[in-house]
Amino acid sequence: MSDERNAGLPKGYEPEQVEARRRAAWEAANIFTPNLQEDAGNGAFSIVIPPPNVTGNLHMGHALNLTLQDIICRRQRQLGKQVLWVPGEDHAGIATQNVVERRLKEEGLTRRDLGREAFIERVWKWKGEYGDNIRRQIKAMGASVDWSRERFTLDEGLSRAVRRVFVQLYNEGLIYKGLYIVNWCCRCHTALADDEVDYTARKTGLWLIRYPLEDGSGFLTVATTRPETMLGDTALAVHPDDERYKALIGKKARLPLVNRLLPIIADPYVDREFGTGALKVTPAHDHNDWRLGQKHNLEFISVIDEDGKIGSQGGVYAGLSLEAARSRIEADLAELGLLEEKRPYENNVGRCYRCSSVIEPLMSVQWFVAVKSLAAKAREAMPDQTRIFPSSWLKTYYNWLDNIRDWCISRQIWWGHRIPAWTCADCGELVVREESPEACPKCGGSALTRDPDVLDTWFSSALWPFSTLGWPDETPELARFYPTSVLVTGFDILFFWVARMMMMGLHFMDEVPFRHCYIHALVRDAQGKKMSKSTGNVIDPLVMIDKYGTDSLRFTLAAFAAMGRDIRLSEERIEGYRHFMNKIWNAARFALMHLDTVPAPLPEKVTGLHHRWILYRLEELKKLQSQALDEYRFNDAAGALYKFIWNEFCDWYLELIKNDMWADEKPANAPGEAVSGSPAQSKALAQSVLYTVLRESLILLHPFIPFISSEIWDAMPGREQENDLALSLFPPRRAVSDLAEDAGNMETVQGVISAVRTIRAELNISPALRLSVLIRPVDPKTQALLEERGRDIISLARLERLDLDPEAQAPAASASAVVQGNEIIVSLKGAVDFAAENARLDKEMAKLEKEYTGLVAKLSNPSYLEKGRPEIVERDKTRRLELDDARVKLQALKEKFAAAGAQ
RNA sequence: GGGUGGUUAGCUCAGUUGGUGGAGCAUCGGCCUUACAAGCCGGGGGCCACAGGUUCAAGUCCUGUACCACCCACCA
Numbered sequence: 011m012s013d014e015r016n017a018g019l020p021k022g023y024e025p026e027q028v029e030a031r032r033r034a035a036w037e038a039a040n041i042f043t044p045n046l047q048e049d050a051g052n053g054a055f056s057i058v059i060p061p062p063n064v065t066g067n068l069h070m071g072h073a074l075n076l077t078l079q080d081i082i083c084r085r086q087r088q089l090g091k092q093v094l095w096v097p098g099e100d101h102a103g104i105a106t107q108n109v110v111e112r113r114l115k116e117e118g119l120t121r122r123d124l125g126r127e128a129f130i131e132r133v134w135k136w137k138g139e140y141g142d143n144i145r146r147q148i149k150a151m152g153a154s155v156d157w158s159r160e161r162f163t164l165d166e167g168l169s170r171a172v173r174r175v176f177v178q179l180y181n182e183g184l185i186y187k188g189l190y191i192v193n194w195c196c197r198c199h200t201a202l203a204d205d206e207v208d209y210t211a212r213k214t215g216l217w218l219i220r221y222p223l224e225d226g227s228g229f230l231t232v233a234t235t236r237p238e239t240m241l242g243d244t245a246l247a248v249h250p251d252d253e254r255y256k257a258l259i260g261k262k263a264r265l266p267l268v269n270r271l272l273p274i275i276a277d278p279y280v281d282r283e284f285g286t287g288a289l290k291v292t293p294a295h296d297h298n299d300w301r302l303g304q305k306h307n308l309e310f311i312s313v314i315d316e317d318g319k320i321g322s323q324g325g326v327y328a329g330l331s332l333e334a335a336r337s338r339i340e341a342d343l344a345e346l347g348l349l350e351e352k353r354p355y356e357n358n359v360g361r362c363y364r365c366s367s368v369i370e371p372l373m374s375v376q377w378f379v380a381v382k383s384l385a386a387k388a389r390e391a392m393p394d395q396t397r398i399f400p401s402s403w404l405k406t407y408y409n410w411l412d413n414i415r416d417w418c419i420s421r422q423i424w425w426g427h428r429i430p431a432w433t434c435a436d437c438g439e440l441v442v443r444e445e446s447p448e449a450c451p452k453c454g455g456s457a458l459t460r461d462p463d464v465l466d467t468w469f470s471s472a473l474w475p476f477s478t479l480g481w482p483d484e485t486p487e488l489a490r491f492y493p494t495s496v497l498v499t500g501f502d503i504l505f506f507w508v509a510r511m512m513m514m515g516l517h518f519m520d521e522v523p524f525r526h527c528y529i530h531a532l533v534r535d536a537q538g539k540k541m542s543k544s545t546g547n548v549i550d551p552l553v554m555i556d557k558y559g560t561d562s563l564r565f566t567l568a569a570f571a572a573m574g575r576d577i578r579l580s581e582e583r584i585e586g587y588r589h590f591m592n593k594i595w596n597a598a599r600f601a602l603m604h605l606d607t608v609p610a611p612l613p614e615k616v617t618g619l620h621h622r623w624i625l626y627r628l629e630e631l632k633k634l635q636s637q638a639l640d641e642y643r644f645n646d647a648a649g650a651l652y653k654f655i656w657n658e659f660c661d662w663y664l665e666l667i668k669n670d671m672w673a674d675e676k677p678a679n680a681p682g683e684a685v686s687g688s689p690a691q692s693k694a695l696a697q698s699v700l701y702t703v704l705r706e707s708l709i710l711l712h713p714f715i716p717f718i719s720s721e722i723w724d725a726m727p728g729r730e731q732e733n734d735l736a737l738s739l740f741p742p743r744r745a746v747s748d749l750a751e752d753a754g755n756m757e758t759v760q761g762v763i764s765a766v767r768t769i770r771a772e773l774n775i776s777p778a779l780r781l782s783v784l785i786r787p788v789d790p791k792t793q794a795l796l797e798e799r800g801r802d803i804i805s806l807a808r809l810e811r812l813d814l815d816p817e818a819q820a821p822a823a824s825a826s827a828v829v830q831g832n833e834i835i836v837s838l839k840g841a842v843d844f845a846a847e848n849a850r851l852d853k854e855m856a857k858l859e860k861e862y863t864g865l866v867a868k869l870s871n872p873s874y875l876e877k878g879r880p881e882i883v884e885r886d887k888t889r890r891l892e893l894d895d896a897r898v899k900l901q902a903l904k905e906k907f908a909a910a911g912a913q
Numbered sequence: 914g915g916g917u918g919g920u921u922a923g924c925u926c927a928g929u930u931g932g933u934g935g936a937g938c939a940u941c942g943g944c945c946u947u948a949c950a951a952g953c954c955g956g957g958g959g960c961c962a963c964a965g966g967u968u969c970a971a972g973u974c975c976u977g978u979a980c981c982a983c984c985c986a987c988c989a
Contacts (some may be wrong), residue, residue, distance in 0.1 A: 409916075
């Protein structure tokens with residue numbers, strides 16, 4: 011009772027101190043590093059972290075991602091599995107290079123000023139500074155990763171894996187070099203993969219341009235959103251069935267400004283409804299036109315260069331920016347009378363996903379992975395070898411793999427895995443090797459030049475599940491932990507990453523990279539908008555951790571992680587769950603006040619309704635939580651914990667055991683002892699149950715809120731005999747069959763207490779006033795029950811007197827309620843508010859009446875009685891009897907009360 | 914154009930074999946009741962988007978409509 015006895019726990023929960031202490035303890039104990047010399051126990055369980063960008067800062071998406079993985083990992087440890095969670099970072103080629111280049115720009119330098127070597131050195135230096143930043147943030151979240159196995163996509167081991175994969179795919183003919191139209195970012199000066207291009211709507215315009223027919227018989231007018239690319243036109247196209255243009259097919263037209271003759275071709279790709287139904291074809295600067303060019307054997311003329319300017323083949327327009335060229339061309343066409351019209355038009359423009367610059371489709375020599383065969387295997391492996399949660403993503407996954415095009419993997423940047431390919435200056439031989447070749451294998455020449463390009467970042471990420479475990483070496487990690495158990499990630503990288511890991515895993519390991527793939531939500535702001543720095547709606551997890559503590563943030567994220575739905579996060583929610591942390595904290599303080607030492611173990615058969623009830627509820631929680639977590643229903647598990655801890659353990663159980671703990675201060679007029687035996691015995695029993703429930707609750711809470719649960723765990727008596735909470739096993743289940751009935755009885759007692767409280771509140775009776783209550787029990791069994799729990803009713807309903815007598819008459823001035831057939835009569839003595847009680851009874855009666863009539867109607871439906879599920883019909887019949895009984899009793903009480911009021 | 918998800922209390926969201934709806938916050942009333950005012954007790958508030966259908970019975974299953982969000986494709 012005294013403050014000294016729980017001096018270890020301050021009155022309010024103070025997360026920052028607790029968390030620092032816990033982190034240090036976990037790190038010192040090294041408990042998240044599995045020992046591969048040992049047996050795997052109940053099995054091996056592994057997760058590889060989705061590697062955050064080295065340059066990045068932790069955002070809410072990471073916080074969610076880490077929280078869910080940590081819940082999974084900590085729970086698997088509780089199940090006795092040997093768990094490996096591999097942390098690491100991604101070098102994030104373009105993104106990182108951009109950041110460093112921006113830095114350089116502030117110094118007035120470009121990467122070319124430094125040169126390749128010096129620039130890369132510069133990026134490594136940057137990585138050294140900021141890699142530690144992300145590491146600290148992962149630690150801040152409480153992630154139970156194995157830091158001894160941390161990996162970085164550019165470290166030596168992973169680079170070796172990348173080279174091995176590249177060379178093997180090349181030798182298998184699955185990597186090739188070719189001329190292709192690519193998405194070119196003129197700012198980053200690199201090609202981008204199809205899915206690295208974001209499309210945004212932009213008001214451009216639609217130009218209708220006349221192309222004079224060769225025979226002088228008129229014009230063919232085409233519609234385009236990009237007049238400047240006309241310099242590279244090599245054909246015009248119409249739909250083969252278009253009556254308007256049928257006669258023109260096969261003829262030629264003259265390209266204005268350039269005077270090249272263009273064939274007029276027919277292709278069903280052309281949409282007759284759009285524009286004029288005629289299309290200009292620019293194979294070198296448009297993806298669709300590229301396909302047309304291939305199909306119809308057209309000329310490919312590049313007119314835009316890598317800087318996004320009109321190139322040397324652009325004639326008089328050469329050197330102009332695209333915007334300038336567009337205006338000039340527009341003006342020139344107008345002057346020639348060839349610009350028929352310019353309409354306002356909104357168009358989707360491709361932009362670089364990293365720097366948002368407009369993407370130009372350009373022809374360029376690039377490296378590609380032929381993905382068709384890889385994709386087929388990846389498709390086949392789901393859902394049998396890898397299950398995806400929620401399964402609705404399966405369709406999206408299939409759809410993407412079915413329409414996949416070859417993957418452009420070369421990037422014209424410097425930060426990344428340099429392509430292991432050399433060209434012989436003497437004979438032109440292309441040499442692809444894992445290590446630098448000494449000499450050309452064909453001609454023996456030593457003038458070998460390495461390909462300047464680096465690989466797409468996702469190329470190395472695709473190998474992550476096995477490269478981090480030591481591949482291509484045959485390591486014990488690989489043997490024990492591959493395939494990994496589950497991948498936890500956001501759907502935004504389903505294609506970038508998940509599908510490609512599937513491809514590479516299956517190809518190189520002959521086995522899927524993960525058994526389960528849990529796709530979690532995107533964290534949005536309270537309005538449902540994607541959080542982004544530019545919008546300024548970012549909720550910074552580190553700020554939240556600072557204000558409310560990591561556990562509050564983690565619990566909030568878990569509670570909102572309903573499968574298949576985005577999370578709308580607001581600070582208020584986090585604040586709300588901070589209150590929950592404080593509640594847990596104070597409940598523990600209370601419990602520890604009464605637990606100086608480890609109490610006796612639970613007896614074989616626990617007596618006492620409240621004890622049996624809470625034990626029953628605890629078992630129900632275990633069951634519910636396990637089921638929920640097995641199915642990745644984090645929100646259900648979190649919700650069940652919240653409800654149990656707050657509404658059952660705190661609101662009822664802790665209140666009820668106060669009577670046991672202070673049994674010697676027996677309230678007046680208790681009609682019976684709660685538990686057989688002396689006050690000392692009932693206190694001892696209460697201590698045993700309390701200790702057990704608290705101890706096991708902490709284990710159940712731990713995966714969600716590791717900091718506070720560990721802190722309380724360490725304050726428990728007998729801590730020396732226990733493991734660290736992070737290593738404690740999930741408590742075994744107890745038989746509940748004989749507890750269920752008492753759990754129901756407890757609800758009767760709770761109902762009685764609530765009924766008195768409601769009367770008190772609605773009649774505005776001060777809580778300080780102890781009431782006198784008469785109960786007319788519905789039957790002898792219930793009378794015995796209420797008599798046994800009389801002490802509880804008296805204390806929780808704040809009574810001075812409780813009488814139980816089926817025959818007793820209600821005092822004239824009294825308020826009343828009916829709970830499961832038991833008539834609760836509260837004596838009002840002097841100050842009776844007749845109007846208030848009348849209104850209350852009317853309301854209550856109306857409620858009963860409504861439910862009763864509904865039920866009667868339902869039960870008088872013959873088809874329901876005939877076809878309804880028997881147990882439901884039976885339940886309804888019982889309920890009807892109950893309701894009928896309640897209305898009769900309440901009616902009688904009301905009449906009596908009215909009579910008293912009339913006097 | 915194709916696809917997915919959503920529409921439930923003032924707000925944000927749960928709702929798992931179909932059996933007349935829940936939580937948190939907000940709100941109203943009463944309480945510093947000896948773990949917690951970051952708390953306790955109690956109340957009010959919902960034709961579950963709309964229209965049909967299946968069923969004894971629909972928030973829940975089916976069809977359609979409207980609106981919102983996102984993903985893929987990129988009709989120049």
